[in-house]
Amino acid sequence: MVKGFPLIIQNLLSSDLIKKTILSLALLLPLNSVFAEDCHDLILFNATIIDGSGSPSFKGDLAIKDDRISALGDLAEQCAKERKDVNGKVLAPGFINMLSWATESLIIDGRALSDIRQGVTLEVMGEGWSMGPLNESMKKDMVSSQDLVQQIPWTTLDEYLQFLEDKGVAVNVASFVGATTIRMHELGQTNRAPNADELKRMKALTRQAMEEGALGLGSSLIYAPAFYAKTEELIELAKVVGEYGGMYISHMRSEGNKIEAAVEELIRISKEGKLPAEIYHLKFGGKQNWHKFDKVIAMIDKARSEGHRITTDMYTYTAGATGLDAAMPPWVQEGGLETWINRLKDPAIRPKIITAMKEDSNDWENLYYSAGADKVILNAFRNPELQIHTGKTLSQLAKELGKSPEETAIDLVIEDNSRVGAIYFLMSEENVKRQIKLPYMSFGSDGSALAPEAPFLSSNPHPRSYGNVARLLGKYVREEKVISLEEAVKKLTSLPASNLGIKNRGSLTVGYFADIVLFDPETIADKATFSKPHQLSVGVSDVWVNGKQALKDAKSTEVMAGKVVRGPGFIAKNN
Numbered sequence: 001m002v003k004g005f006p007l008i009i010q011n012l013l014s015s016d017l018i019k020k021t022i023l024s025l026a027l028l029l030p031l032n033s034v035f036a037e038d039c040h041d042l043i044l045f046n047a048t049i050i051d052g053s054g055s056p057s058f059k060g061d062l063a064i065k066d067d068r069i070s071a072l073g074d075l076a077e078q079c080a081k082e083r084k085d086v087n088g089k090v091l092a093p094g095f096i097n098m099l100s101w102a103t104e105s106l107i108i109d110g111r112a113l114s115d116i117r118q119g120v121t122l123e124v125m126g127e128g129w130s131m132g133p134l135n136e137s138m139k140k141d142m143v144s145s146q147d148l149v150q151q152i153p154w155t156t157l158d159e160y161l162q163f164l165e166d167k168g169v170a171v172n173v174a175s176f177v178g179a180t181t182i183r184m185h186e187l188g189q190t191n192r193a194p195n196a197d198e199l200k201r202m203k204a205l206t207r208q209a210m211e212e213g214a215l216g217l218g219s220s221l222i223y224a225p226a227f228y229a230k231t232e233e234l235i236e237l238a239k240v241v242g243e244y245g246g247m248y249i250s251h252m253r254s255e256g257n258k259i260e261a262a263v264e265e266l267i268r269i270s271k272e273g274k275l276p277a278e279i280y281h282l283k284f285g286g287k288q289n290w291h292k293f294d295k296v297i298a299m300i301d302k303a304r305s306e307g308h309r310i311t312t313d314m315y316t317y318t319a320g321a322t323g324l325d326a327a328m329p330p331w332v333q334e335g336g337l338e339t340w341i342n343r344l345k346d347p348a349i350r351p352k353i354i355t356a357m358k359e360d361s362n363d364w365e366n367l368y369y370s371a372g373a374d375k376v377i378l379n380a381f382r383n384p385e386l387q388i389h390t391g392k393t394l395s396q397l398a399k400e401l402g403k404s405p406e407e408t409a410i411d412l413v414i415e416d417n418s419r420v421g422a423i424y425f426l427m428s429e430e431n432v433k434r435q436i437k438l439p440y441m442s443f444g445s446d447g448s449a450l451a452p453e454a455p456f457l458s459s460n461p462h463p464r465s466y467g468n469v470a471r472l473l474g475k476y477v478r479e480e481k482v483i484s485l486e487e488a489v490k491k492l493t494s495l496p497a498s499n500l501g502i503k504n505r506g507s508l509t510v511g512y513f514a515d516i517v518l519f520d521p522e523t524i525a526d527k528a529t530f531s532k533p534h535q536l537s538v539g540v541s542d543v544w545v546n547g548k549q550a551l552k553d554a555k556s557t558e559v560m561a562g563k564v565v566r567g568p569g570f571i572a573k574n575n
Helices: 007-013 017-027 137-147 157-167 178-186 196-212 229-243 261-272 289-303 336-347 350-357 369-371 384-389 393-400 405-416 429-436 464-479 483-491 494-500 567-575
Strands: 042-049 059-067 068-073 083-085 090-093 096-097 120-125 172-174 216-220 247-250 277-279 310-314 319-323 375-378 421-425 439-443 516-517 540-545 546-552
Touching: 042 405, 042 516, 068 172, 090 483, 096 336, 096 464, 096 494, 120 540, 137 178, 157 172, 157 196, 178 196, 178 216, 196 229, 196 393, 216 229, 247 261, 261 289, 261 310, 261 319, 277 384, 289 310, 289 369, 289 429, 310 429, 336 350, 336 405, 350 405, 369 421, 375 393, 384 405, 429 464, 439 464, 439 483, 464 483, 483 494
Parallel strands: 042 083, 042 090, 096 120, 120 172, 216 247, 247 277, 277 310, 310 439
Antiparallel strands: 042 059, 059 068, 090 516, 319 421, 375 421, 516 540, 540 546
């Protein structure tokens, strides 16, 4: 201490702040250099910022420190370890893929190229089927029914998601727990209602998944065995989800002939389960149903006006993709793939199946009838010998083989020992545009996160896997001006994040996780087509996930900074 100075002055002189200031002055260096440890890691300057709120864009800078957004505004005078001039390009929150089937593709290739090249930073999984909870029988069936993943070292949904994070993925991952998965865990492939004990166990599995961080309950009700679940069963599971602040989200029981009844069922589950609900990939399948748009939207709007949060998502194409199982009645599929194929081989049953395929049924969703054989493209086979037919329409192949389209579809399932991937052209372009405008609409690819290289080249995936977001921002925003760029970004970011109950993501806000996309609104575009789907989108140059750069100059950095994003039940449990 210095004699003769008051104690308060002596304490001030001894403080770290004063010492650093004196040292800075002595060395004639800027104070920022002395406090280098407090600098931002990166400042992106000269940006057009679209923050995800829907508000108009503005010019400014954005800073990242560690895994968070650390500053926003005019940062010209602030310290940074690195500065990058983005030359007026758009900075936006990372995009959320509300319906991802990257469940297996991320295990094979964690780069998620087809999505990261579109600015997607969060993959949301769980459309009816989720990767947990599993039992040993389910694990065995999974390994035998697909070719990409041959080992399943997880059992619960949380263990699967943590497996992805530990393995390394470029994007964040989250999931609903599948109502189909819960049902199969206790009932297998049987067509019956659960008894009291089975339902109790199903609810316990749902509760466990919510506490582990599932976003809610996902259903997919046109497929066996999900088709067998009655509304009351789904309500009981939804009630559990509602206790944790989760959402019910559904590929409804019908997207065509009985779409009104399907929407009524979803709203009922929302009301009685006391939770919000979302319609997966809203569509009006089959020309005979295109006119139902106004009636269905009126039903949704009425429920919303009564205080029920009903929302929707979609993909930006007039064709959907699933399997040839959607061309055949659910009763023939009861018991699983092997039993299904045995029935297809039975000469006594086969004519009944063919008759059912030709009928416009109100009992099940016949996508084959709604599309027509000339608008069903065969796009994925397991059997290498059948892959020569990839890209052909069902009617085209039927003519080559000298069979009816119905017989051709049946024989393909038998020969391929799979459901056989198929693309169905079902929707109206005008309805697609009207749906994009809905204020509660967000977007999901309903596809995998792929790369234009092996092992993904054995099939022709729906181009939505490569272009769903880029198509929205290029075709429907820039070219056709269906909605503004700010509104589109909101529908890709803060809207789905809010619907899912995800905190600290979906917005360019100080303190939020630094999931950020940099793109050129004048060049962003989808390149994938139905005939040549393995083409990456263009226009997105850089992507940061949790503050780490996953895409630089439109090339993968192979940095795997993706994390598990858990739902509100997990947050409530651990607060």
